[in-house]
Amino acid sequence: MKLNTSRGRPRVVAYAAITSLALGLTACTSDPVGSDGEPAADGSLTMWIWPGGLSDTVVETVTDDTPGLETSVIGDDFKQKLLTGFTAGADIPDITGVKGEDMPFFLQEPDLFTDLNTLDIDDIVEEFPDWKLAEATTPDGALLGLPIDIGPAGLFYREDVLADAGLPTDPAEVQAATATYDDYFAFGEELQKSVPDAHLEVSAGGLFGKVMGQSETKFVSPEGEFLGEGDEVRAAWNLAIEAWDRGLIAGIEDGSPDWASAVSAGSLPTLSGAAWYAGDIKNSVADTSGLWRVTQMPGGPANIGGSFLTIPAATEDKEAALEVIKALLSPENEAVMYTETGNFPARTTAFDEPGLHEGDDFFGGQDTVSVFVEASENMPTVYNSPLDNQVAAPYYTELGNVQTGKDPEQAWADAVAAAKEALESA
Amino acid sequence: MTLTASTVSAGARTSVRSRRRRAVRAWPAYAAIAPFFILFLCFGLYPTLYSLVLSFQKWNGLGSPEWVGLDNYVRLANDDTFWLSVRNTFVIFALSTIPMMIIALVVAAMLNNAVRYSTALRIAYFVPNITSVVAMAILFGAIFGESFGLANALLNAVGLPDVSWLNSPFGIQLTISILITYQWTGYNAIIFLAGMQSIDSEVYEAAKVDGAGPVRSFFSITLPLLRPTMIFVLIVSTITGLQSFTEAQVLTGGPSTTNPNSGGVGQGGLTMVLYFYQQAFSHNKFGYGASIAWGIFLIILVFVIISWRYSVKREDPTR
Structure with a gap:
């Protein structure tokens, strides 16, 4: 009898134990089902993208035409999650976005991706700018991704503030008056005569970053040599210091509440940034709609950001994946993406789409697209090292220190020393 | 292993048979606490030990790790x-x-x-x-x-x-x-x-x-x-x-x-x-x-x- 009554309970517990064990074991092993090795017989394709990376409308349209396409929108640290997938060798998507700033990192391991040159891309590859394709090309010539968007930079400015200061307001005239950084700084001092609390630039580091963006070489050469003491870096540093000394820099953080307040109040009447920066401005200071204009950057065009679509090497049906990418990046869809997300089209044929040159009310009806198209056409081809970010970091840190009173020469020496150390230890 | 160890410490001079009985009677309790320990092993202990191994290596997250001995710690101290x-x-x-x-x-x-x-x-x-x-x-x-x-x-x-x-x-x-x-x-x-x-x-x-x-x-x-x-x-x-x-x-x-x-x-x-x-x-x-x-x-x-x-x-x- 005793044995009988106690029998019911252990059975329940046994089930619980088995379930928990199974749970634990599946958590331990990386589940290989549905990843590489399993032919996608049902024609299903998976795609990873971060929020805002592609326009929702475009993804919906393409999904309607491609049954089996499943898109996962992955937030937070996208690169890290992709990296985890590659390291585990499991659950790798068939198509994935790669952010422009992460591309140099992934170029180190080209075997993880499909060389798109081995697929049929002849019909479209010509329609993307060479300088952007170069960002996704390995030294051996393998093309790992097709660009979704580019980040040609321009100089945004408040027409009303410049008019009050008696300065030129027409985009072509402003461009002429701010062609070089010397002109630009003189323009700023002229502006300050009538608007004393106005600043040209947000932070010394921000200006340094944009000048470096205009430079064809960065902090590390393709051979891995240290360029942080070179002429290009020193020239960018000097410009940032000069602007700071002449009182043309606000010394606040881009995108911070202080920044939004300053932009709204008109004390930051000029802002340079990529095409997508217009979205930041629109979101932060919607009440200044119609007062803005945009023209070319002082000192020449720069590219800031812009992402890619890639096909990981593990993808079974590479042709089908490429078809999806081609559909996503069609001229019509690229135009839709621009109007919906503000990501500037990488595909040059998209510029001819109807409606793109109609003018933007926020910019007083100006045809802003033409400004960025012109910048894109004159863009230099640059080499971005996977180590650029960590080698560049000390310069930004030290420029921040200059803003709080550090001696610029000491800051330069410290930045160079720290950058060298960062490169050596990388 | 933990089963026998704990029963030995719990009971003094127990015969093999009663020891086994004890183990059988105790196992639901171990099963009940198992989920935590299994998850802890996977998501707590394993990453911790792995990070210890990693700290003696140089690894960019993608390629193959390179053993560098105490280099990282020497650099850390300086x-x-x-x-x-x-x-x-x-x-x-x-x-x-x-x-x-x-x-x-x-x-x-x-x-x-x-x-x-x-x-x-x-x-x-x-x-x-x-x-x-x-x-x-x-x-x-x-x-x-x-x-x-x-x-x-x-x-x-x-x-x-x-x-x-x-x-x-x-x-x-x-x-x-x-x-x-x-x-x-x-x-x-x-x-x-x-x-x-x-x-x-x-x-x-x-x-x-x-x-x-x-x-x-x-x-x-x-x-x-x-x-x-x-x-x-x-x-x-x-x-x-x-x-x-x-x-x-x-x-x-x-x-x-x-x-x-x-x-x-x-x-x-x-x-x-x-x-x-x-x-x-x-x-x-x-x-x-x-x-x-x-x-x-x-x-x-x-x-x-x-x-x-x-x-x-x-x-x-x-x-």
Whole structure:
């Protein structure tokens, strides 16, 4: 009898134990089902993208035409999650976005991706700018991704503030008056005569970053040599210091509440940034709609950001994946993406789409697209090292220190020393 | 293995048969605690041990790791930025923990004596602790903005000059400390309150008979009898305070991709954990990042041992 009554309970517990064990074991092993090795017989394709990376409308349209396409929108640290997938060798998507700033990192391991040159891309590859394709090309010539968007930079400015200061307001005239950084700084001092609390630039580091963006070489050469003491870096540093000394820099953080307040109040009447920066401005200071204009950057065009679509090497049906990418990046869809997300089209044929040159009310009806198209056409081809970010970091840190009173020469020496150390230890 | 080991220790001179019976009878208990330990093995112990291995390697997260021996630790010991992050962390820890303990005690004492709405008040004090840190940090970023922030507007209103909260290293540390204090004071007040309510009311009555006022009984009865609770709060605050990360990351982060997770102006907000995060996840130095994590572990261990030793020593004479 005793044995009988106690029998019911252990059975329940046994089930619980088995379930928990199974749970634990599946958590331990990386589940290989549905990843590489399993032919996608049902024609299903998976795609990873971060929020805002592609326009929702475009993804919906393409999904309607491609049954089996499943898109996962992955937030937070996208690169890290992709990296985890590659390291585990499991659950790798068939198509994935790669952010422009992460591309140099992934170029180190080209075997993880499909060389798109081995697929049929002849019909479209010509329609993307060479300088952007170069960002996704390995030294051996393998093309790992097709660009979704580019980040040609321009100089945004408040027409009303410049008019009050008696300065030129027409985009072509402003461009002429701010062609070089010397002109630009003189323009700023002229502006300050009538608007004393106005600043040209947000932070010394921000200006340094944009000048470096205009430079064809960065902090590390393709051979891995240290360029942080070179002429290009020193020239960018000097410009940032000069602007700071002449009182043309606000010394606040881009995108911070202080920044939004300053932009709204008109004390930051000029802002340079990529095409997508217009979205930041629109979101932060919607009440200044119609007062803005945009023209070319002082000192020449720069590219800031812009992402890619890639096909990981593990993808079974590479042709089908490429078809999806081609559909996503069609001229019509690229135009839709621009109007919906503000990501500037990488595909040059998209510029001819109807409606793109109609003018933007926020910019007083100006045809802003033409400004960025012109910048894109004159863009230099640059080499971005996977180590650029960590080698560049000390310069930004030290420029921040200059803003709080550090001696610029000491800051330069410290930045160079720290950058060298960062490169050596990388 | 654990089964037999525990049964041996439990029963003395048991026959093989009864030992087996004991094991059979005990296994549901082990099954019941198994989920935690299995998950802990996978997500706790394994990553911890793996990070120890990683700290002797050089790895960018994608290629094959390279064994570098003690290189990472030698570099860590000579890394000025790491020691700066240690200093920042301790400044933030001191600036937040000391006011937090004092305010939490005062709040707990007031809650303990609250006659009306005591539940509502407790909830109100606890809410900051369950609010998203990221949301609070964004809000604090707006309040402590230099030119247009609420904090400076208030200072100006009473005739004080602007403070560059987020544009100077010490200002950043102060802002992070205020945020941490705001977040944890209510939580600790509730713990103090629980400690206070477990003090026997007879002690207070005896003190009252002896003519002690509320202030005297707070310092002579409440504080001494609250010692164990205070030590607990201090140790927990030490561990969480030395690991502060989110507050600093969000307050000094900005949208910048050029120099992410650098701790803001003068790297004032670069805490130890933020430095680890920057090296591993922004700069892809996973090996070095792992060695920073172990450095942090050692520092925290030292401090926990100090506070533990201190509390044990002081308690000995009363035993």
